[in-house]
Amino acid sequence: METTSSSPVKPRRKDKEEDGRAEQEDSSDQVGEPQRKLPRLSEAVESKEVLLNEKYQQPEITQWLQTAWTEERKTQDTKEGQTGAQVFSDPFQICLLPGMLEQGQSQALVAEIIQKVEWSRKQMDLYEFYQSTDLSNMPTCRLLTNFLQVLRKQVRPWLEKVTHLKLDYVSASCSMYTCGDYLLVHDDLLKDRQVAFIYYLSPWEGAEEWTESQGGCLEIFGSDDQCFPQFPVQRKIAPKDNQFAFFKVGSRSFHQVGEVTTFDYPRLTINGWFHGETNEAFVADSLRAFPRLNYLQPDSNNKPPLCLFLNNVYLKGATRRSIQKRIEENSEICLYEFFKREKFELARSQLLAESSTLKWRRQGPANAHNYEVLDLTTARGTILELLQLFRSHAMFDLLRDFTDLDLSGADADRPTCSVELQRWSHGNYTVLGDGLASEENTLDLVYYLNAAEGAAVITYLSPDAEMPTAKAPADVRRSDYDGEEEDDSVLLTITPVDNALNIVYRCEGTTKFTKYVSRNTPLEKGPVFVISCSYKE
Template identity: 25%
Template sequence: MDNKSLHKNKRDVDNLVIEEIPSKKKQKSENISTNGNKLIPELDINHMYTNGFELMKKQFNNELIDEKQSDSFLQNNYRDIRQPFQVTQLKQFIQDESMLRLLMKSISNLNLNRLNNDLYSLKQSKDLSKYSEFKPVCQFFQDKVRPFLQNLTGTTLNSNVALTISRYDQNDYLLCHDDQLDGRKIAFILYLVDKEWSSEDGGQLELFRCKSDDHQPLEVVERLTPEWNMFCFFIVQPYTYHQVSEVKTSRFARLSINGWFHSSDVTIIPRNYSFRYNHIRSWINPCYFVDNNIEDIQRYFVDKSEIQLVDFLRTEKYRELSEALRKIDEIGLWKKNYCPVLSRYEYIPRESLLDTVQTSSSKMPMNETTKIVQEALDIFTSEPFFLLLSNLTGVPLHPRMKILDNESEQDETKKDENNSKLGKCRAEIRKWQFGDYSLASDIAPEYSELSALDFQLYLNVKKLNETNEVQTETISKIEAADQSDEEDDEEVTFSDEDSNEEESEEDEDENDEENDEEEEEEDKDSNDSTWRGGGYICYCEKDSSQDLLSIEPCDNSLNLVYRLKGTHRFMKYINSANVHVPFNELSLVYYQPDDETS
């Protein structure tokens, strides 16, 4: 597929120019540590917190009968958020703000790596212990902040302190997680944002309410806006789910020093987590029933394990189904699927389609809107479609599938023995909007699957403009035949653009296609397209930062991907830069029948 429809997601590393801070004169100061010509400050906790420690400790433990018993500084600068879990905020945390400004200069000279996957998008440093010039900062958190928090919270912390610098630029985010990992006991963050930062700029620390029984996150109930020189922390628990909302501003970055204090006594609690063939022909582009086309598609899929079939539905069926999905907004059948650690999107419950439609006055039988949607699901979960899908991909979902290689008598015998075995599938109709996503999680259903065939058909994908045509990669674009039954014999051609050139011009065409692909890549870099704002499917191996495959939604294009165990699939978080939402997806997963001989 071309890079408009299918592209490798490149994780760029920002190579910031390191500029040494010029030293005019060597100044001796007990508050400044020198390392070559870089000035790294020695930080200290605001003395108002250390002087009023006992009152603050009572307030932390909720032992003050009246918070007015606290001094005025604590009343104005210290705050405990109690629900959904306790988070403590300490404003004006660093005693001398001029030291913070020196620290900011040092940070500006630091190379930050771009991190980008299903869970987050941001820039981050390595652990600060890896940088010799940041040794005073590490010592501050180790020697001053650690005993301060240990005494305040009553927890026992070891010497393991993880420290990084994080930078969230416009459209960056961090989705729902709980921080339970590797003995983490206290999570903390020291905000270094601009003093004018407000809630409208985004980047808020959002806290989730969780179920009382299994601690699964439900919804955001508290939002904390970053402030300059504010220190926040909380004790890591099974229910401390939180996230960083998308940064909306381009004026300045959400900068912070963040990390975890560790303990040796941390225990991590495990999470619980019949149609006829002719009827199918009335829905699907006739070119996908032509034998030569089926063979070409199967050869490509067996080699690549993925393909995109454009114009998959007949034009009239595509229009009917697209219109029906838009009208369902008015009926109110969409239901939110929101499990913060897995996904957020809307879907249509299957029972809602089979049941009657509720109106303001009375119940009425299923109308044409829901009928066409139900019919589409019935088509793609029917036995005849299993056969067509088997023939297109070579994945054995149906015993009567056509295998391209010469079949031996033994193969035919085995096929007869397994004649009753059919594959299985699960199906869902989804709507994707701003803020939606799905995560590559170990508790996601597909993680436990041995192998599966993913089916993703997109509808109602908004284009940038009316003349912006969908483009696809040379091999993966299937040039659709005229959608009429009289032309069922027309062959599918693998072409980057519609062309009537003779075979003698193949070499010239190939050169043209390569040039076209280069131009498309340049267009992709210059135009505002879906991939810039998320909203595309990524495939990756577990614990890998490299995408195996990325698929950008295209109207009426079917994407088929054969996924092995250990391969994750996720929808990249859809941020406010995306110009193609909302759009719909028919998402199905097909499984091979159980192989009793293995």
């Protein structure tokens, strides 16, 4: 494919007029929608100020927590009898303080939140939820401002005693997760963050302490020798009204907020960080690289005749020239009914019938990927034939005709490809990271079997967009993909369509992610299967 340096080829942007209409709809929806998701309190508790539970101000409780937090006690979980405070040691230290404020305080805070807080919808690869501005920017919210002062003047010096860390200031905001919202695996490491905290607000009768089935748990991950988070989740902490949780931010402090699955109540918290000196773990973390795809040369031993597999229309010279022109202009195309219908049906039926007997492995690490990949050595039948076809010289020849890339012929140097068969179900995702950024120009192929709306949706982002790391849900991320900033980052979205081959030419630096599959996504027909390939000249 011929390109010019002044006009790099990349996927087409969304139609701006459509985006404009979408922005207007989003903005009008966000004005009242968050407040409608917050159930009213039966009795509004009057409170002039936020008061810290006196039990936690007792010297003996502080001493107990200091002891529980020391190195000698990190091998076991401990619980204090008077307050019910707990310190968990595995996989990293977390402290829970039930009843942090005096009785009735959380109800008063929620009443003020319902009446006065303005919410912003946050949507990106890593998260979907509502967030407020920082508590320091809420002069009309008297109790929330007072809560921030309690964090600054009482909790901060107290935490310094418990953790032996120098803490300079605190940042805090309100977060609301409604049904379907989530925050995926991250470690919170950024610059000067030292201690992360969550204060839970759930004063509604019958919902003071959530069950695991309602979702919204703080889910804690262990990590391997390279500080990569590992499946499965090791510990779950359910939302509990008036409970304060905190942990030391480090290279292994991987956690997520599990998807909220109840429509009855939102997961409401005040959360943030206590900041201090530059976090020493941050430097080591910056050297941690995600695993890369394995690229192989075309398989010379396999010579499948394309006419037995492909829809005949895609073998015609006129069609190939038309596809090449489209890709040169837009850098992407979707080829519907790509394989013969009988081949597609055989492959889909085989995957659904034999999915449990085929050998699948979960693709990690958890802060980058969560989906299943087929062990290609266990493939057979039509599935094996299709996978072999994507790596065959015949496919390299066809893609050369489609794109004018040097994937075969006299000008081809050492073309390579990566082929993967993925299985996508509820809770699966990929997030942005170094491993998903293209280091050079590549050609992506995406082919769906047993497609379902909302499952395995792929978003391509501009190479000009600031590259994020999975650190936090708020101030440090590249622009959320709502509002005007979407035009500057989102280049293309691929939605699942059965037996359609999506071809995307992406230039160096372009990145992508596959959107989290919510449990609200209907998968009655079973999981979605994706043949995902990348080709290099």
